[in-house]
Amino acid sequence: MTIAKEKNPPVKLPNEPAITPQVVAEHGLAPDEYERLLKIMGRTPTMVELGIFSAMWSEHCSYKSSKVWLKKLPTRAPWVIQGPGENAGVIDIGDGQAAIFKMESHNHPSYIEPYQGAATGVGGILRDVFTMGARPVANLNALRFGDPSHPKTRHLVSGVVAGIAGYGNCMGIPTVGGETNFHAAYNGNILVNAMTVGIAPTDKIFYSAAAGLGNPMVYVGSKTGRDGIHGATMASTEFSEDSEEKRPTVQVGDPFVEKLLLEACLELMATDAIVAIQDMGAAGLTSSSFEMAAKGGLGLEMALDKVPMRETGMNPYELMLSESQERMLIVLKPGAEEMARRIFEKWELDFAVIGQLTDTERMVLTWHGDVVANIPIPPLVTEAPMYERPWTLTELPAELDAAKVPAPKDWKASLLKLMGSPDLASKAWIWHQYDHLIMGNTAIRPQDGDAALVRVPQSTKASSHKGLAMTSDCTPRYVQAHPETGGRQAVAEAWRNITATGARPLAVTDNMNFGNPQKPEIMGQFAGAIMGMAEACRVLDFPVVSGNVSLYNETEGRPILPTPTIGAVGVIDDIATSVGSRIVQAGLALVLLGDTRGWLGQSLYLRELCGREEGAPPPVDLAAERRNGDFIRGEIVARRVSACHDLSDGGLLVALAEMCVGGGTGASIRLPARVTGGAPPAHAYLFGEDQSRYLVATDDGSALIEAAGRAGVPAVLLGYSGGPDIVVEGLLALPLAELRAAHEAWLPDYMNSAA
Amino acid sequence: MKAAVLVFPGSNREGDVAQAIELVTGQRPAMVWHGDGDFEKVDLIVVPGGFSYGDYLRCGAMAALSPVMAEVKKRAAQGVPVLGICNGFQIVTEAGLLPGTLMRNSHLKFVCADVHLKVETSQSLFTNRYQAGQVIRVPVAHAEGNYFADADTMKRLEDRGQIAFRYCSPEGVVDGPQGMASNPNGSSSNIAGVFNETKTVLGLMPHPENAVEPMFGGTDGKGLFEGLVEALS
Numbered sequence: 001m002t003i004a005k006e007k008n009p010p011v012k013l014p015n016e017p018a019i020t021p022q023v024v025a026e027h028g029l030a031p032d033e034y035e036r037l038l039k040i041m042g043r044t045p046t047m048v049e050l051g052i053f054s055a056m057w058s059e060h061c062s063y064k065s066s067k068v069w070l071k072k073l074p075t076r077a078p079w080v081i082q083g084p085g086e087n088a089g090v091i092d093i094g095d096g097q098a099a100i101f102k103m104e105s106h107n108h109p110s111y112i113e114p115y116q117g118a119a120t121g122v123g124g125i126l127r128d129v130f131t132m133g134a135r136p137v138a139n140l141n142a143l144r145f146g147d148p149s150h151p152k153t154r155h156l157v158s159g160v161v162a163g164i165a166g167y168g169n170c171m172g173i174p175t176v177g178g179e180t181n182f183h184a185a186y187n188g189n190i191l192v193n194a195m196t197v198g199i200a201p202t203d204k205i206f207y208s209a210a211a212g213l214g215n216p217m218v219y220v221g222s223k224t225g226r227d228g229i230h231g232a233t234m235a236s237t238e239f240s241e242d243s244e245e246k247r248p249t250v251q252v253g254d255p256f257v258e259k260l261l262l263e264a265c266l267e268l269m270a271t272d273a274i275v276a277i278q279d280m281g282a283a284g285l286t287s288s289s290f291e292m293a294a295k296g297g298l299g300l301e302m303a304l305d306k307v308p309m310r311e312t313g314m315n316p317y318e319l320m321l322s323e324s325q326e327r328m329l330i331v332l333k334p335g336a337e338e339m340a341r342r343i344f345e346k347w348e349l350d351f352a353v354i355g356q357l358t359d360t361e362r363m364v365l366t367w368h369g370d371v372v373a374n375i376p377i378p379p380l381v382t383e384a385p386m387y388e389r390p391w392t393l394t395e396l397p398a399e400l401d402a403a404k405v406p407a408p409k410d411w412k413a414s415l416l417k418l419m420g421s422p423d424l425a426s427k428a429w430i431w432h433q434y435d436h437l438i439m440g441n442t443a444i445r446p447q448d449g450d451a452a453l454v455r456v457p458q459s460t461k462a463s464s465h466k467g468l469a470m471t472s473d474c475t476p477r478y479v480q481a482h483p484e485t486g487g488r489q490a491v492a493e494a495w496r497n498i499t500a501t502g503a504r505p506l507a508v509t510d511n512m513n514f515g516n517p518q519k520p521e522i523m524g525q526f527a528g529a530i531m532g533m534a535e536a537c538r539v540l541d542f543p544v545v546s547g548n549v550s551l552y553n554e555t556e557g558r559p560i561l562p563t564p565t566i567g568a569v570g571v572i573d574d575i576a577t578s579v580g581s582r583i584v585q586a587g588l589a590l591v592l593l594g595d596t597r598g599w600l601g602q603s604l605y606l607r608e609l610c611g612r613e614e615g616a617p618p619p620v621d622l623a624a625e626r627r628n629g630d631f632i633r634g635e636i637v638a639r640r641v642s643a644c645h646d647l648s649d650g651g652l653l654v655a656l657a658e659m660c661v662g663g664g665t666g667a668s669i670r671l672p673a674r675v676t677g678g679a680p681p682a683h684a685y686l687f688g689e690d691q692s693r694y695l696v697a698t699d700d701g702s703a704l705i706e707a708a709g710r711a712g713v714p715a716v717l718l719g720y721s722g723g724p725d726i727v728v729e730g731l732l733a734l735p736l737a738e739l740r741a742a743h744e745a746w747l748p749d750y751m752n753s754a755a
Numbered sequence: 756m757k758a759a760v761l762v763f764p765g766s767n768r769e770g771d772v773a774q775a776i777e778l779v780t781g782q783r784p785a786m787v788w789h790g791d792g793d794f795e796k797v798d799l800i801v802v803p804g805g806f807s808y809g810d811y812l813r814c815g816a817m818a819a820l821s822p823v824m825a826e827v828k829k830r831a832a833q834g835v836p837v838l839g840i841c842n843g844f845q846i847v848t849e850a851g852l853l854p855g856t857l858m859r860n861s862h863l864k865f866v867c868a869d870v871h872l873k874v875e876t877s878q879s880l881f882t883n884r885y886q887a888g889q890v891i892r893v894p895v896a897h898a899e900g901n902y903f904a905d906a907d908t909m910k911r912l913e914d915r916g917q918i919a920f921r922y923c924s925p926e927g928v929v930d931g932p933q934g935m936a937s938n939p940n941g942s943s944s945n946i947a948g949v950f951n952e953t954k955t956v957l958g959l960m961p962h963p964e965n966a967v968e969p970m971f972g973g974t975d976g977k978g979l980f981e982g983l984v985e986a987l988s
Contacts (some may be wrong), residue, residue, distance in 0.1 A: 165865050169808040169896070172767025210925060230897065254807025256765050435867045435896040437972060440771045440965050465970070575970055 008364065010046050010369040013315060019044055027054035032514035040379045048316045048365065049371040053380065055283035056290060056319055060553050062384045062736045065517035066549045068692035069523040069530045074537045075546040075692035079506060081202065082543055087128040087279065088198075088547025090205055091507045093571045097456060098202045099468060099553045101548035102135040103142070103195035103511040107553055110192040114159025118192050119167040122323050123335055125196045126171060127279035130262050131328065132335035133206040133269050134198025137439065137452045139168050140338050141178040142193045142472040142511070144661050144682040146187035148422050148750055153182070156190050157430075159750065164194070164435040171262070174442055182280040185480075191510040195567040197470055199456055206269060208278040210296030210331045215275055217289070217300060217355040219262050219638075220344050221327035225310035227251050228284070228323025231475045238516055238554045243635040244270025256324040257349070263467040264347040265328065266369035273336035280327040286320045289355075290363065294381045301364045302355030304372070306746075316372045331357065331711035348485070374644025396482050400601035400615030402684035414609055416742040419657055421608045424650055425746035443467055447683060448662060450500035450646050451525035453572070464574035469503035475649070476561035478617035481602050483525045483562055487532025488620045490566045493693060495540050496646045498570035499629040500694060504577040508537060510547040517551045525562040532726055533564060539622040542568070577637040581645035582663030582739055586722030588642055589665060589701025592652065594628050594693030595714050598684025604650045618689050620668040625692040631711040632694050640698060640707075647693040651726070653686040661740045668727040669719030680729060697721055756987040758784035759797040761827070761843075762951040768804030772840065774800070775964035779980040782855045788935065792822035798987040799836050800827055802843030804896070804962065814857065814899045815845030822836050836880055836987065837956045841897055844948070844958035851953055853930040853958045854912065855904035860897070869972075870939050870961060872947050876916055879954040880986040884978035889928040891910040891975035893945075895939050900960035902942040902949070910913025913948060919948035919957055 017023060023032045027050055037045060037053050045053065059065060075083035080099055082090035088102035106121025122139060129136050141164055146153045168175045173196070210217075228251035268274060276296065278288045291708070293300040304316045310324070332340055337353055344351035358364075363372040408414035418424060432448040443465075446452035451471040473494040480488025491508065498505040510533065516523040537544055554561040572578050600606050601615025635641050643663070647655045660667050675685045698704050702718045708715035719727075727733045758776050770795045773814065776784045778787050784801070807818035818824065820835050823844065831837050831852055837846035845857045852894040860866060870894050874885040885891065904912065912918055922938045922945040923929045938945050940960070948959030963976025 162864070169865055169867075169898075170765070170809065172805060254809070255809070256806060259765055259767065259806070432868050433865045435865070437867060437894050437896060437962070437965050438768060440770065440774060440968070440971055442972070443970050710767070 008374055010374055011370045012046065013372060016047050018073050019050060023701065028058060029694050031066050033057060036383065036385065037174060040051065040376065040383060046321060046373060047431055048385065051317050051377055052286050052375060054378060055286045057384050058285050061283050061287050063549055064385045065387050065389050065551060066526065067606050068388050069527055070535050072530055072532060075542060075543050075545065077543045080377065080543055081205065083543070083545050083546060086207060087131045087508060089197065089540065090132065091545060092202060093456065094203050098134050098200050098205060099197060099569055100200055101195065101509055101567065101569055102128050102131050102196040103193050103472065103509045103565060104548040105513060105550035106192045107189060107513065107550050108193065111156070113165040113250040114156050116250055116252050118160040118163030120251045120270050120325055121192050121194045121511055122164055122167040122257050123253045123255065124281050125194045126258065127161050127281065129196040129198040130265060131206065131277055132200065133204050133692065134200040135266060136173045136196050136198040136226050136612045137441065137457065138197045138452065138470060139173050139175040139194065140470060140472050141175065141192065142474065142568065143178065143180045144186045144191040144476065144563060145182050146190065147184040148182050148231065150187045150649040154751060160192055165244045167253055167255040170436040171259050175472060176436050176442055176454060177446055179432060180427050183476065183561060185561045188558060189511050189553040189560050191560065191563055195472060195509065197468060197569060201371065206274060206277050207751065208232055208276050208292050208295055209277045210292040210298050210329065212275055213359055215303060215331050215357045216332055216337055216353045218330045218332050218340065219327065219352045220330060221256050221309055221349055221353045222254065222318055222324055223308040223310040223350055224322050224327070224591040225324045226314065226318055226322060229318060229321045237414055238552050243275065251323045251325050252484035253325045255422050258346040260349055261326050261328065262348055264344050267343050268340055273340055274335050274375045275326060275331040275333055276331045280329060282323065284323045285320060290377060290380065291332065291436060292329060293363065294377050297361065299358035299360035299362045300355055301358055303366050305368050306352050306354045308350040308352055316367045330693045332544055333659060343733065350391065363511065372573065388525045389508045389517050390520045392520045393524045393528050394483055397614065397616045398433060401600045402600045402680050404689065405600045405606060405610060407681060407683040408609065412734050415657065415732065415734060418608055418650055419603065419653060419739060420742035420746045421604065422746065423604060424746045425748060428744060429674045429747040429751060443503060443575045443578065445579050448582055450497040451503065452501050452503055453575065453578055455575060464576065467503065467572045467575040467578060468574060469498045469501045469570040471497040472565055473497060474563050474565045477602050477613060479529055479562045479564060481617045483528030484532040485617045485619060487564055488536045489691060489703045490564055491533050491536035491540065491542060492622065493648055494568035495542055496629060498568055499633050500581070500644045500646045502633060503570035503572040504633065505540065505542055505568060507543050507569055508568040510544055511565040511567065512549045513563040513565065514551055515552055515554045522559055529562060529564045534621055540626055566590065579636050579641055579644050581643055583643050583659045583661050583665045583667065583697050583721045584663040585642065586665055588639055588699055588721040590669060590718045590720060591696045591698060591701050591704050592718055593632060593696060593708060593713055594741065595624065596685055596688060596693065598680030598688040599690045600684050600688055603689045605688060617750050618691050620691045626648065627711065628692050628694065628713050631708060631713045632696065635704060637708065639695055640704065642699060643697040648689065648694060651687040651689050652695065657726055657739055659695065659697065660736055661743055665717060665721050666723040666725045666736050667721045668723060670729040672716055756799060758799040758801060758985045759787045759794055759873060760784045760803055761787050761789065761823055763789040763807035763821065765806035765807045765809050766803050768962065772801055772803050772964040775967045775980055778967055779977065780984055789818065789821045789823050789824060792824065792826045799983055800830065800839065802837065802839040802846050806842060807846060814820030815842060815849040818846045819849035826864055828852065831956055834955055838881065839958040840962060840964065841960055844855060844960055845899065847956060847958050852857045852956050853949055854908045855902055855949065857899050857904050859899050860901050865898040866939050866977060867894065868939060868984055869894050871923050871925050871937060872920040872961060873927055874920060877919045879982060881957045881979055882919060882982060883984035888927065890923060890925065892973060893961045893963050893976045895961045897960055900940040900942065902946040903952060903960060904943065911944060917950045917966065918946055919950050920959055921945040922942065922947050929946045932973040
């Protein structure tokens with residue numbers, strides 16, 4: 001099809017300013033990008049058209065800096081139904097059911113207005129998932145805040161957590177997992193990454209490609225207001241001192257309306273009236289309408305005066321760029337309008353037919369009969385700027401010699417300090433504000449296992465319940481030290497956390513949070529992380545099915561730690577065979593699986609107890625990862641394991657402490673002879689962060705060790721559970737109660753203390 | 756036992772309680788839309804948890820004025836049992852079916868956690884499967900569960916045995932709310948649930964419907980539904 005010639009050149013709106021270089025610059029378009037626009041349009045754009053190009057070509061919407069790299073990630077597997085490119089990824093979980101999931105950032109808005117920023121982040125990701133026909137069954141979130149001593153941190157933690165709780169709780173979707181870290185590198189740019197997992201029948205999945213000449217385009221949900229105008233452009237620049245003046249670009253959410261929208265959409269989806277559906281997220285009506293038309297290879301005419309408006313006096317420019325929440329765009333089958341209208345009216349939502357599909361491949365927008373924009377759709381999409389930005393890889397730092405890291409002078413004080421440090425301290429203060437039990441399907445609750453485990457609705461057979469395990473992971477200090485290793489580790493840890501419950505890891509959603517991509521070292525971090533992730537995803541058969549990129553997380557030139565957050569989903573056929581990480585019984589053998597060299601480079605021990613952030617991060621041997629994981633998963637589902645915990649931040653002793661505190665049972669372990677002989681030294685053995693390891697509690701330790709031997713998995717019996725203390729023979733005896741107090745007190749004490 | 760579960764715009768635990776009822780009775784309850792003032796005859800009316808009308812104005816205040824609640828009030832007066840859970844407790848209180856009010860949690864935050872409840876009496880439709888003094892473990896999930904009533908009302912509730920459940924320690928000690936030890940929201944006299952005078956209406960903040968299966972929160976809440984089946988079948 002050739003693109004029709006412009007028959008209706010647009011009129012100028014009253015008081016429309018002239019398009020000057022300054023106006024172009026204010027829209028975030030570089031001079032060469034504007035040249036490209038002129039070539040496509042063949043004339044000077046109107047303000048509405050300029051606004052549309054500005055939003056569509058923003059980093060946030062166009063992925064112009066990241067696209068070339070994202071293509072390197074593996075996205076296919078036999079169980080992948082839909083990879084990246086739709087609202088969310090879709091995987092087959094058997095029995096005619098699909099899991100639909102994605103993680104998305106709302107970093108910039110959350111820093112400017114933490115409650116609304118975080119709340120609308122949750123709202124946006126929920127819409128991405130239910131747009132595809134899924135009922136959301138779980139939410140997770142990955143949060144990174146600045147140094148606890150920074151004056152804004154407490155306020156940001158409080159606002160973000162309340163915002164996530166306020167939205168998710170009202171929607172009635174359990175928030176079952178996540179992670180929270182603190183580091184000074186996030187002082188000026190916090191990260192709020194929200195993930196939603198939903199379930200749909202595999203034969204009832206909805207996509208966004210428009211189809212059917214003449215079909216009506218329908219607007220449903222909330223009315224459009226003036227909030228969030230140019231949010232996508234804001235999220236595509238660095239912050240400066242005056243960033244808080246950008247507060248009007250942050251959207252305001254209403255979870256009550258979204259709950260109604262969810263129910264109304266699912267009710268309409270149960271009929272066969274929908275041709276295509278897309279939520280209005282970043283860049284609102286602009287990106288949703290262009291994406292739908294472009295994917296369908298069609299044109300679209302919309303009468304913007306028909307859009308439901310929250311206030312009088314709004315103009316086409318504002319309507320196209322508003323990021324008002326809780327709105328959807330739907331292509332209906334002809335004749336279905338009245339039936340659909342009745343459903344949305346029942347739920348007290350707006351419903352308006354605002355346009356129809358054409359064969360012109362042009363977006364023609366009218367305002368009370370006058371054309372105000374007329375843009376050829378394919379070139380706007382295909383000729384969008386794409387940059388292969390210069391990049392320099394971070395060199396691998398020298399390996400840190402564990403023998404040169406001092407041992408603790410006081411073992412007891414050291415363990416207490418580590419367990420009460422901001423990154424390791426209990427996050428109960430946070431997750432008790434999230435309804436993690438609604439729907440009645442939560443089998444592994446926050447902090448009770450390495451991944452959350454949720455029953456799949458309508459999967460219950462006579463005697464078994466299918467479950468979805470989910471987690472989010474990233475160790476930014478590793479990525480900072482060496483992006484490739486860090487990227488590999490983030491994927492491996494997510495895979496390991498799913499495995500530690502007994503579930504089979506299936507697929508990944510990635511949320512790439514980085515600084516300014518125009519700096520070669522930042523682009524190099526991105527490139528390195530992608531290379532590491534891609535390799536791990538390939539070796540572990542763990543494809544990426546959805547994701548999101550957030551760049552320009554910098555304030556006055558200071559970037560965040562590179563943070564490629566990995567959200568992951570796995571499946572277990574029978575929840576009764578799963579395990580958590582708590583030791584609730586005395587007399588269990590404690591077996592360490594995997595190889596321990598005593599890797600202290602970039603460890604929490606080094607950072608929290610020695611005040612040093614240095615050395616190479618622990619390498620990940622992906623073959624060993626897979627071998628160890630496949631072995632322990634088999635043992636778990638064969639019910640030969642009582643509890644299992646992966647070893648990550650803080651190493652072996654921290655993992656043991658978490659298992660004991662969680663289950664209220666002590667333990668006593670003895671160091672292997674090679675360690676008492678100094679190879680490696682005890683503190684490296686106990687606090688080293690070597691990868692691909694699990695600590696397992698089982699009632700038959702020798703059988704497990706034998707089986708591990710047959711599978712080629714290193715295994716060593718460390719000791720047994722029981723007693724009121726955590727004991728490392730010859731080094732440490734610490735009452736569990738004392739450990740628990742240190743672990744649980746830090747966050748509430750911090751939040752309740754005056755700034 | 757035939758049950759009806761009301762559904763308001765913003766209800767979100769109606770599915771949980773329907774599932775619990777189905778598990779115990781083998782029969783799916785009728786789901787009744789808020790605008791439906793003329794629903795079928797049932798043995799039990801459940802007002803479920805959620806955020807009816809987005810908690811706008813005041814939790815439960817708008818739902819209390821809906822057509823379906825006018826009918827519920829009529830049937831409650833005729834003795835049809837009504838169970839209000841969480842937002843449902845707030846709604847039946849706003850509707851005047853129970854005394855007192857639910858204020859914002861004293862710590863001002865939403866709280867989702869398992870709590871222990873002391874069953875104050877076994878002499879009711881709702882609690883006949885429990886022993887008086889028994890301790891059960893069920894979750895709460897709310898931001899406005901801080902029960903308050905004036906001194907006269909509180910005395911009347913105590914004197915007439917209208918207190919159904921109190922928050923307590925795992926050992927059954929009713930400690931709080933001063934130190935908040937076992938009390939999740941600052942509720943007066945640790946009240947977690949109250950009856951009307953005839954004990955045919957029960958309102959409670961905790962969610963027994965989320966404690967009916969061993970792998971999903973335990974089974975301590977199941978007795979409430981089993982007791983109702985026994986009393987109403």
